C-alpha cells in the first residue's frame with residue numbers, strides 16, 4: 001500500500017455518536033503501551049502522526065485515520081491502564097466495545113500483544129470477547145526487535161498456547177521500531193478491503 005495521504009478524520013469520545021462510515025475499517029486494540037500508536041505510525045509511514053504517549057493509555061477516544069480516501073485505520077483506547085480510576089476504565093471499555101460491536105464497516109481487529117511477555121488476563125479476556133462476538137481478528141505480536149529470532153519463535157508458541165484460539169488464527173510478529181512485519185499487515189488489510197469481506 002502506498003500511503004498518499006492520511007487524515008485524522010474523526011475523534012469520538014465517550015459520549016459521541018460513532019460515525020457511520022462507508023469505507024472499510026481496521027481497528028487496533030490492545031493493552032496500553034503495547035505499541036498501537038507506534039504501529040499505526042509505521043503503517044502510515046509517518047514518524048508521529050498517531051500520538052505516542054510517554055504517559056501510556058491516555059488516549060480515551062476512538063480515532064479514525066482516513067488513508068487515501070479508501071479505508072480507515074481505527075485506533076482504540078488501550079485497556080489495563082493502571083493510572084485511571086475503575087470507573088474511567090469501565091467507560092473506556094464500554095466505548096470500545098460499543099465501537100467493536102456497532103461498526104458495520106469493521107473488517108478486522110488487530111489485537112496487539114507484547115511479544116516479550118505471556119499474555120495478561122486482560123489480553124485473554126479480549127481474545128475471548130472477540131471470539132464470543134464473532135468479530136474476526138488477527139493477533140499482532142509487538143516489539144519483535146527486543147527478542148532474538150529464537151526467542152521470537154519460543155514466545156510465539158507460548159502466546160499461541162495461552163490464548164487458545166482456533167488453529168487458523170493468524171499471528172503476525174511486528175517491529176514498529178525496525179519496520180518489520182508492516183508489509184504483512186498491509187497485505188492483510190488490502191486483501192480484506194478488496195474482497196469486500198462481508199464477514200461481520
Ligand SMILES: Nc1nc2c(ncn2[C@@H]2O[C@H](COP(=O)(O)OP(=O)(O)O)[C@@H](O)[C@H]2O)c(=O)[nH]1
Nearest residue numbers: 032033034035036037038052053143175176177
Ligand atoms: N523496541 C520497540 N519499542 C516499541 C515498539 N513499538 C512501540 N514501542 C515503544 O513502546 C512504548 C509505547 O508505545 P505506544 O505506541 O505509545 O503504545 P500504545 O499505548 O499502545 O499506543 C513507546 O515507548 C514506544 O516507543 C517496537 O516495535 N519496538
Ligand SMILES: [Mg+2]
Nearest residue numbers: 036037051059
Ligand atoms: Mg496510543
